[in-house]
Amino acid sequence: MPPFDVPEGDPFGPHNLPYGVFSPSGSTERRVGVRIGDHVLDAGAAATALGSPYAALLARPTLNPLLAAGHTTWAGVRAALTEWVTEPAHRSLLEPLCHPLSSVTLHLPFEVADYVDFYASENHARNVGQIFRPDAEDSLTPNWKHLPIGYHGRSGTVVVSGTDVVRPSGQRKGPGDPAPVFGPSIRLDIEAEVGFVVGTPSAQGSPVPLGAYREHVFGLCLLNDWSARDLQAWEYVPLGPFLGKSFATSVSAWITPLAALEHARVTPPERTHPLLPYLDDSAPGIEPGGYDLRVSIAVNGQVVSEPPFSTMYWTAAQQLAHMTVNGASLRTGDLYGSGTVSGPEAGQRGSLLELTWNGREPLELPDGKRAFLEDGDVVTLTAWAPGEDGHRVGLGEVSGRVVSG
Structure with a gap:
């Protein structure tokens, strides 16, 4: 089928046009590409030709x-x-500049400046609280409804979909162990997230208000925040995640521009606590900050969960406002993750920690039970959003295979 004859209903039709970076078959040269159906248009060559x-x-x-x-x-x-x-007059000129998706090599689409990850799903936060603090009066921490909680990650270990993830090693200590031991993580997990990519920078000392979100954020992608739960549990007090998170973060090879998601914008869940003015998205003139994204998680080809992004309590605009309110500057290529996407139902949880209730209720997969990931396991995240006239807007998948260290 010719490149521009995209079948009706294809989630990567002209209504979408996500951006990536690719190398044509037989070449190592990197080029900006735009996905159209199952082809990649060489955007730079097309622009030059026209x-x-x-x-x-x-x-x-x-x-x-x-x-x-x-x-x-x-x-x-x-x-x-x-x-x-979409213009037939351009076809003869542009079709030779299209490459079958199966023939190209896809790369990390942008140079990551800083990486920040949040904790924005109330369902996820409550599940984690119930798992680790079952006797607490409230499964949420006291600050959770007042600010988007986050941590700074490691930009140098953000990798493109398809990159193997080496099982990390570090210190771990079980509740009954007399002392910590060193070795490979035995509780390797995933977190299904959405990543937001900053384009326009900001000046240090100048917070970015809620209403300026779309002036700074270019687009979004799927993100898997791989997590070594045993390393994380031993190290996180008092300063939070470190080695249990910094070994790898996988992102899609395709960045979906915000402009492709206009019909997927929704109002976030009702706020149950008053917000300080810089986070108050109910103020006049502030557009709805949620997105109706339908995420799917598969382990070795078996779908294990389908989390809805529309349930996220904190929005990307609020997260951007919060991480700059102290005057921290934005840089082109900054990446920030939404935090684990989890819905209210058991089949909508965004991590194995929740899906197996910390390993106590293993998943039944065709190739055996899983509490946490084993070497050779492949985790794949996919997602789509509603678009104009009933079209689906596809987000590029993010996939990674666990290999031994």
């Missing part, structure tokens, strides 16, 4: 120059791409 003013911006080996160009340019590039792939 004499576009965006040619220099798109003929690059990474998305960072486009990210830094700002909201007006993002809108202009998207409008141009949409016209290129």
